[in-house]
Amino acid sequence: MPLLDVNDLTTYFHTRNGVVRAVDGVSFQLEKGETLGIVGESGSGKSVTCMSMLGLIPQPPGRIERGTAHFDGTDLLHCTRKELQSIRGRRVAMIFQDPMTSLNPYLRIEDQLIEPLLIHGLADKVSAKKQALAMLDAVGIQDAASRIRGYPHEFSGGMRQRVMIAMALITKPDVLIADEPTTALDVTVQAQILELIKKEQQELGTAVILITHDLGVVSGFCDRINVMYGGKIVESGPTKEIFYNPQHPYNRALQNSIPALQAKGKELYTIPGMPPDMSKPSAGCSFAPRCEHATDLCTSEPPELQDIGQAHTTACLRVQRENLKP
Amino acid sequence: MLKFILRRILETIPVLLCVAAMTFFMCRLAPGGPFDEDKQVTAEVRELLNKQFNLDQPLHKQFIQYITHLPTLQSFKYPNRTVGEIISQKFPVSAKLGFFAMCIALGLGVLFGVIASLRPNTYIDYIPSSLAMIGICLPTFVMGPLLMLVFSLQLGWFPATGWGGFSGDQFFASDMVLPSVTLGFFYAAYISRLTRGGMLDILTQDYIRTAKAKGASGLRVILKHSLRGGLLPVISFMGPAVAGLIAGSFVIETIFAIPGLGQDFVKSAFNRDYTLVLGVVMFYATLIILLNLIVDILQVTLNPKLKFD
Numbered sequence: 001m002p003l004l005d006v007n008d009l010t011t012y013f014h015t016r017n018g019v020v021r022a023v024d025g026v027s028f029q030l031e032k033g034e035t036l037g038i039v040g041e042s043g044s045g046k047s048v049t050c051m052s053m054l055g056l057i058p059q060p061p062g063r064i065e066r067g068t069a070h071f072d073g074t075d076l077l078h079c080t081r082k083e084l085q086s087i088r089g090r091r092v093a094m095i096f097q098d099p100m101t102s103l104n105p106y107l108r109i110e111d112q113l114i115e116p117l118l119i120h121g122l123a124d125k126v127s128a129k130k131q132a133l134a135m136l137d138a139v140g141i142q143d144a145a146s147r148i149r150g151y152p153h154e155f156s157g158g159m160r161q162r163v164m165i166a167m168a169l170i171t172k173p174d175v176l177i178a179d180e181p182t183t184a185l186d187v188t189v190q191a192q193i194l195e196l197i198k199k200e201q202q203e204l205g206t207a208v209i210l211i212t213h214d215l216g217v218v219s220g221f222c223d224r225i226n227v228m229y230g231g232k233i234v235e236s237g238p239t240k241e242i243f244y245n246p247q248h249p250y251n252r253a254l255q256n257s258i259p260a261l262q263a264k265g266k267e268l269y270t271i272p273g274m275p276p277d278m279s280k281p282s283a284g285c286s287f288a289p290r291c292e293h294a295t296d297l298c299t300s301e302p303p304e305l306q307d308i309g310q311a312h313t314t315a316c317l318r319v320q321r322e323n324l325k326p
Numbered sequence: 327m328l329k330f331i332l333r334r335i336l337e338t339i340p341v342l343l344c345v346a347a348m349t350f351f352m353c354r355l356a357p358g359g360p361f362d363e364d365k366q367v368t369a370e371v372r373e374l375l376n377k378q379f380n381l382d383q384p385l386h387k388q389f390i391q392y393i394t395h396l397p398t399l400q401s402f403k404y405p406n407r408t409v410g411e412i413i414s415q416k417f418p419v420s421a422k423l424g425f426f427a428m429c430i431a432l433g434l435g436v437l438f439g440v441i442a443s444l445r446p447n448t449y450i451d452y453i454p455s456s457l458a459m460i461g462i463c464l465p466t467f468v469m470g471p472l473l474m475l476v477f478s479l480q481l482g483w484f485p486a487t488g489w490g491g492f493s494g495d496q497f498f499a500s501d502m503v504l505p506s507v508t509l510g511f512f513y514a515a516y517i518s519r520l521t522r523g524g525m526l527d528i529l530t531q532d533y534i535r536t537a538k539a540k541g542a543s544g545l546r547v548i549l550k551h552s553l554r555g556g557l558l559p560v561i562s563f564m565g566p567a568v569a570g571l572i573a574g575s576f577v578i579e580t581i582f583a584i585p586g587l588g589q590d591f592v593k594s595a596f597n598r599d600y601t602l603v604l605g606v607v608m609f610y611a612t613l614i615i616l617l618n619l620i621v622d623i624l625q626v627t628l629n630p631k632l633k634f635d
Contacts, residue, residue: 056535089541096539101532105631106554116540151630167540 002029003174003207004053009067009077011045011052014060018279022048024231025066027305030175035201035208037222037239039215039254043275045231046211047097050177052077054094055084072174090120093168097180099160103152109136109163110148116171135166139196158189162196169200176201177209182217194221215258219243224311227251230276230286233305237312247314250287285317293318331619338615342608346393349607353600354385360402360598392604399601403594409605412590417609419489420586423505423578424571430510431517431567436560438514439521440548443556446526454518461515470508470581477504487583505582509575513567517560525556554628561628565621569614 011023023045030036038046051057053069053076069076071092074083093116096102104112113132117123123131136144139162152160161181168176178197182190194217201208212218218225218239225242227235227250235248246252256269273290276282285291288298295318303315314320361367361375376382379402380391392399397410404412438454445451478486485501528534529552537551576588587606594602626632 054539056538085541085543087541088539094539096532096536098532102536104533104537104551106629107551108630115537115542119541119543119546153631164536 003032003034003072004030005068005070006049006053007068007070009049009052009069010065011048011057011062012065013062015279020279021231021281022062022278023052026228026231026233027067028226028233028236030207030209032174033201033205033207034224035210035222037218037225038209038211038228039213039218039225040228041213041275043278044228046213046228047179049228050094050179050209050211054088054092054177055081056094086120089116089168089173090122090171091173092175092177093171093173094177094179095161095164095168095181098184099157099164100184102164103160105152107151108148109150109152109155113148113163113167113170116167120171122171131170132166135170136163138200139163139166140192141166158185158193161185161189161193165193165196165200169204169206172204173206175207175209177211179211180213181210182214183212190217215254227254230282231278232286232315234287234303234315235313236305237310241310241312245310245312247308247312247319248287248316249291249293251314285315297321327623331623334619334622338612341615342611343393345611346604346608347389349604350389350392350600351385353595353598353603356598358598360600392601396601396605396608399605401594401602402599403597403602409601412602413587413605413609416585416587416590419584420572420575420579420588423489423502423509423575423584423586424568426502426506427510427513427571427575428568430506431513432560434510434514435517436521436557437518439518440525440553440556442518442522443525443529444548446522451522455522458515458518461511462519464512466508466512466577467581469511470505470578473504473508474581489582489584489586501582505578505584508581509571509578513571516567517563520559520563521556524559525552528552528556531555558625558629561621561624564624565614565618568617569610572610572613 006029007027009023009026010021013020013022026045026049028036038049040046048057048062052062052064053071055076057064064077067077071087074087076084076087076092079087103109110129110132113135114123114125114128117128117131118125122128133144133148136148141147141159141162147155152163155163165181176197181197182193185193197208197210198221200206210218210222222239224237225239226233227242227248229250235242235246235251242251243255246255250271253269253271257271259268271290276286276289282288282299284297284299284301285294285303288294291298297317301317303317303320305313305315306320307313308319359381360379361372367375373382379400380388383391397408397413399409401407401409401412438458442451442454474486477483483500484503486504488501489499489505534547534551537547542551572588575586576592578584579586579588580592587609590602591606591610593599594606
């Protein structure tokens with residue numbers, strides 16, 4: 001049985017301009033200690049998927065319409081608030097995109113670090129402080145003993161993300177959800193933060209869900225990858241399959257857009273068109289308007305994920321039925 | 327921090343001197359004098375009176391005497407009492423009224439502001455927000471008599487006037503309720519709007535999401551993570567609010583016949599009671615400067631990004 005089993009998760013935002021289908025029937029599993037990447041462009045529903053599981057969607061306007069998310073026997077989407085609170089931070093922890101705003105500017109680093117331990121009754125104040133110091137040391141903060149008494153504004157962006165990681169992992173959670181943890185950071189710091197997550201993951205045996213729009217990040221980091229587009233998973237499989245055997249035209253187009261894979265001097269490949277308007281549902285495949293292989297079939301029939309071997313699933317009808325090859 | 331406080335106190339000396347000079351000379355420039363309401367007297371008696379109260383001295387000498395001996399000067403209206411005695415006798419009443427009003431203002435204001443901010447744009451928000459708007463729009467001289475009509479004359483719950491019954495020495499009496507509520511309601515309304523705005527701003531911050539992701543309960547998110555930042559606008563409003571409470575209480579004191587300092591403040595100006603006017607003005611000015619200093623210190627303690635300089 002997988003550690004986390006998400007089935008048909010659907011989250012809509014009911015706004016004045018209509019219903020925005022942010023996440024539309026997403027299913028995936030996460031095994032113990034595994035690293036899962038969720039890739040997609042802005043607005044594809046990556047973050048909303050994970051925040052829905054932890055009940056962090058602002059409601060209203062957001063609403064979880066359908067689906068289940070079983071974590072170790074508990075359905076996160078339908079359990080009581082108390083149950084969810086006891087899982088958040090203790091068994092499933094999360095770090096966010098912008099470390100500059102994700103720490104409380106009015107509280108000392110120490111108070112924020114020990115908070116998960118105190119909330120969940122895992123330690124008393126004295127031993128919590130000791131653990132916090134050790135954790136801060138482990139995430140590579142120099143001179144942790146004095147820095148721990150400081151406030152967030154005295155830390156740089158990379159340091160704050162390290163603090164966030166320390167805070168998330170201090171309870172030794174089973175799952176760490178990292179929502180674009182390196183997006184707001186310098187390139188040099190990005191690599192350090194990813195390495196840190198990897199190191200801590202190996203030490204604690206934590207499963208990691210890494211949300212990113214950077215294919216370069218997931219390629220070296222994840223065991224499996226879900227590619228999301230328009231609130232749906234369009235392709236899913238082991239990292240090797242996703243990169244060496246891309247099937248869905250969107251996945252292929254994404255990989256053609258990586259600058260490093262282009263010959264020097266050649267014009268950079270870009271996907272034509274704009275991301276879909278999620279408040280207007282399409283009858284067929286939501287990528288069809290931008291897809292160079294789209295036919296009448298694609299605009300009329302909604303695609304489903306289908307196994308095409310090697311634990312690789314794809315949601316392109318033409319790949320499934322006509323064996324489309326680029 | 328000590329350096330900051332010392333510097334601020336030194337800064338108040340020229341401010342107070344300016345206030346004293348302006349009050350003194352404006353009083354003297356105003357037509358009329360302290361004995362105008364008394365019986366007509368002969369020129370000799372007038373001269374004697376002037377001599378007794380040092381009014382025959384040159385103006386600048388009087389000014390220097392006033393600011394150097396202010397608390398021990400005698401009042402023109404009540405010649406057997408000094409300015410210091412009057413203030414020390416009347417101010418406790420005004421202070422108590424202000425204290426009760428502030429408790430009501432902070433208690434109700436913060437509570438309703440927080441509640442409104444938790445469910446913005448629902449009835450839970452609309453009802454306290456509309457009440458607050460009424461509170462801000464309704465002047466105290468309308469609010470006071472209205473409350474009196476309903477709660478004293480119709481329902482008979484509280485006495486309409488007075489302060490502390492006949493003896494006036496118990497800490498709380500039923501006749502203190504209406505004036506405190508009247509005075510506190512306006513500030514409660516204002517504080518609830520400030521709290522709502524501040525809390526709405528904080529509750530949408532990323533670090534509130536972080537707190538929830540840690541497993542913090544709703545109450546903990548509000549008390550530990552939101553209130554500190556959300557109340558900063560309220561704290562900065564406290565300086566002017568307390569000043570307004572003190573200076574504005576004379577309306578309430580008049581309506582409810584409370585023997586406070588606010589009444590003396592206004593009456594002394596009409597009576598041209600030169601010494602008492604200056605005394606009360608200087609007393610209020612010092613108090614307001616002091617309160618603003620406390621508010622500044624509070625702000626720095628609450629917001630770690632601010633420093634004492």
